[in-house]
Amino acid sequence: MQLKKVLRIRSVLLAKTGLRIGMSRDQMAIGDLDNPVIRNPLTDEPYIPGSSLKGKLRYLLEWSLGGPYILEAKERHVYASPDPKDPVARIFGLAPENDEASLKVARERGPTRLLVRDAYLLEDSKRELERTAARGGLYTEIKQEVFIPRLGGNANPRTTERVPAGARFGVEMAYRVLDDLDEEYFQNYLLRALELLEVDGLGGHISRGYGQVYFLHPKKPWDAQEGLPLKERLLVEEIALGA
Amino acid sequence: MRATLFRLYFEGPLKELPRAPALLGHVLWWYRYTHGREALEGLLEKPLPFRLSSVFPEGWLPRPKLPPVQVEETERRKAIKNLTLVSLETFQALAEKGEEVLLEAPEVLGRARPPEPRRLRRSRVGIDRGTGAARRGILFTQELLFPDPRTAYALYVMGEAPFDLRDALAFVGEMGFGGGASVGLGRFRVEGPRTVELPEAKEANAYATLAPGPLEGALYYDLEPYWGRLGGGYVGSKPFKGPYLRTREGSVYQEPTALYLDTTPQDPPEEGVRVREFLGVFPLGVRL
Numbered sequence: 001m002q003l004k005k006v007l008r009i010r011s012v013l014l015a016k017t018g019l020r021i022g023m024s025r026d027q028m029a030i031g032d033l034d035n036p037v038i039r040n041p042l043t044d045e046p047y048i049p050g051s052s053l054k055g056k057l058r059y060l061l062e063w064s065l066g067g068p069y070i071l072e073a074k075e076r077h078v079y080a081s082p083d084p085k086d087p088v089a090r091i092f093g094l095a096p097e098n099d100e101a102s103l104k105v106a107r108e109r110g111p112t113r114l115l116v117r118d119a120y121l122l123e124d125s126k127r128e129l130e131r132t133a134a135r136g137g138l139y140t141e142i143k144q145e146v147f148i149p150r151l152g153g154n155a156n157p158r159t160t161e162r163v164p165a166g167a168r169f170g171v172e173m174a175y176r177v178l179d180d181l182d183e184e185y186f187q188n189y190l191l192r193a194l195e196l197l198e199v200d201g202l203g204g205h206i207s208r209g210y211g212q213v214y215f216l217h218p219k220k221p222w223d224a225q226e227g228l229p230l231k232e233r234l235l236v237e238e239i240a241l242g243a
Numbered sequence: 244m245r246a247t248l249f250r251l252y253f254e255g256p257l258k259e260l261p262r263a264p265a266l267l268g269h270v271l272w273w274y275r276y277t278h279g280r281e282a283l284e285g286l287l288e289k290p291l292p293f294r295l296s297s298v299f300p301e302g303w304l305p306r307p308k309l310p311p312v313q314v315e316e317t318e319r320r321k322a323i324k325n326l327t328l329v330s331l332e333t334f335q336a337l338a339e340k341g342e343e344v345l346l347e348a349p350e351v352l353g354r355a356r357p358p359e360p361r362r363l364r365r366s367r368v369g370i371d372r373g374t375g376a377a378r379r380g381i382l383f384t385q386e387l388l389f390p391d392p393r394t395a396y397a398l399y400v401m402g403e404a405p406f407d408l409r410d411a412l413a414f415v416g417e418m419g420f421g422g423g424a425s426v427g428l429g430r431f432r433v434e435g436p437r438t439v440e441l442p443e444a445k446e447a448n449a450y451a452t453l454a455p456g457p458l459e460g461a462l463y464y465d466l467e468p469y470w471g472r473l474g475g476g477y478v479g480s481k482p483f484k485g486p487y488l489r490t491r492e493g494s495v496y497q498e499p500t501a502l503y504l505d506t507t508p509q510d511p512p513e514e515g516v517r518v519r520e521f522l523g524v525f526p527l528g529v530r531l
Contacts (some may be wrong), residue, residue, distance in 0.1 A: 001476050002279070003276040003441055003476075006417075006418070023366060027525060038365070039388060040389065041361040041362070041363040041389050042361050042389050042391055042392075049365065049426065049427065050425075050426040050427025050428075051365075051367055051423075051426035051427070054425065054426055055370060059370050059372065059375075063372070069372065070372045070373060073371075073372040073373070079371065079372075091424075093425055094477075095482075104509070107477075107512060107513065110476060111475070111477075111478040112425045112478065113504065114425065115418065115419060115424055115425045115426075115427070116425065116426060117255065117427040117430065118255045118256070118427040154347075174417065174418060204450070236251075239414075239417055241273070241277050241410075241414060242273070242277060242407065242410030242411065242413060242414050243278060
């Protein structure tokens with residue numbers, strides 16, 4: 001098994017609607033937010049963890065392939081295909097069960113091909129979002145929602161924090177190519193998962209309008225990209241291995 | 244001691260700051276990717292002509308493990324006990340004069356502190372493929388380090404690597420060091436190399452190490468059990484190496500020893516594969 005090349009995929013993720021990737025909190029103060037977004041502890045800026053992005057891409061690809069990916073996912077695990085050429089396991093990785101057959105498949109399959117970085121707010125986007133501080137958020141909006149009991153009574157409010165529509169994050173992924181099949185899977189499966197993400201959404205509450213995202217080419221003007229095919233909105237380069 | 248310095252700037256969170264054996268493993272995987280398996284096996288047939296240190300904030304080194312000084316005052320005793328990193332100046336004084344110098348060291352008196360990465364517990368959930376909602380029983384948290392991306396972390400190299408080490412480190416930084424690289428952990432940018440002088444005692448009769456070392460030859464040491472995973476091309480195969488004991492950075496040796504430990508799992512990841520861990524003392528002279 002030999003690493004042939006590594007592809008770097010760069011794009012800008014535009015939040016077309018409010019984006020919410022939440023975090024748990026150890027303690028809560030009186031008057032505090034019910035549902036905060038995840039923030040970088042150094043800068044207090046909201047960001048998109050690579051695990052959220054990668055997990056959602058995997059989930060969408062599995063749903064698009066259907067069958068055993070959905071029906072045979074075990075209680076605590078995703079579907080473990082016995083086929084070393086399984087596209088989901090190859091691209092996104094799979095921890096093998098501790099039995100000889102699974103280990104043999106894992107050895108033949110090789111390492112996870114896709115690495116997804118954490119995505120941070122772009123500098124110009126941060127400047128645009130600075131005015132949110134006047135309304136109580138830091139690069140975020142505080143959205144009040146209420147639950148209405150169906151038989152009358154008082155509305156129960158809750159506060160949700162989200163990154164406002166229009167925010168832009170720098171997305172970067174690396175894709176390891178070990179053989180020709182990996183090249184094929186890049187075109188057929190990874191790009192498909194990214195397309196599905198634009199159709200579906202990222203983060204919480206997408207059934208209520210949150211989390212619609214759109215990829216933009218980092219080196220082309222934002223306005224000119226609406227409606228372009230996804231491939232034209234990604235910057236794919238080969239990373240030099242150095243020797 | 245003259246050494247080569249590379250500065251690493253971390254561009255996001257990571258599980259643990261790089262330590263010498265794991266970082267060397269990453270570098271050697273890069274060597275295998277770019278030069279092939281046979282070239283790597285050839286390289287490992289002889290003692291390696293270079294050694295890596297673990298990574299520390301620039302200007303700080305691990306406190307050398309020396310015969311302890313007795314301190315009556317509780318606050319100062321605790322400050323000395325909890326001290327893990329010392330400045331280059333304090334290291335020089337420690338190497339020459341022993342732990343007595345800690346009584347008046349700025350680190351102990353609260354006047355100097357190394358930069359510390361912030362910690363954040365990041366929670367993750369497993370998503371039920373049927374419902375699309377969080378699956379019961381798969382909510383877990385990971386504690387991650389967030390080093391300041393402007394803070395330089397120093398990696399020291401002793402000797403001359405038989406390849407371009409900067410290229411290797413740049414690749415490791417690009418792909419991510421350590422666990423969770425596939426979800427964006429462990430990225431760093433590299434600057435260097437440049438030549439630096441590291442502090443050590445003039446008439447040294449022992450050596451403090453900047454890397455985890457073997458038990459053989461250790462005089463004063465902190466031990467740690469190590470249970471490492473296989474990396475590189477074996478990620479996803481049976482994950483664990485054989486466990487072993489090693490000393491921590493700062494441990495003191497009579498000689499700058501180095502050895503390869505065989506840590507091949509009982510069921511090797513491929514037929515004929517031997518997994519080895521290089522434990523080499525990165526020696527800075529101290530006087531006992």
